[in-house]
Amino acid sequence: MARRNHLHDFTRGRMIGKLEEGRTVTSVAAEFGINKSVISRAWKAFQTTGTAIRKIGGGRARRTTAGDDRYIILQAKRGRRQSASVIAHQLSTATG
16 A cells, blocks of 8 residues: 655745746756655645635544543453444443
């Protein structure tokens, strides 16, 4: 499975700066050792948003708090043979 390495904001800024100077996507990609499609996507995002900073976040909102997570782990360790639905019922009883 491929591992994704996100570019640091500083590196993205340098890439965008070089593109603003008039350099080609190919030359910038060669200089940074990054695929042309990555440079192109970063450039397109910069032209759309006006910033080189990557948007953080996304995904589904969490339903449990850190305390709920600790409680679930504790209950799972105490009763190794309990089902997930039993632990969920215990959590809802404990937290209201």
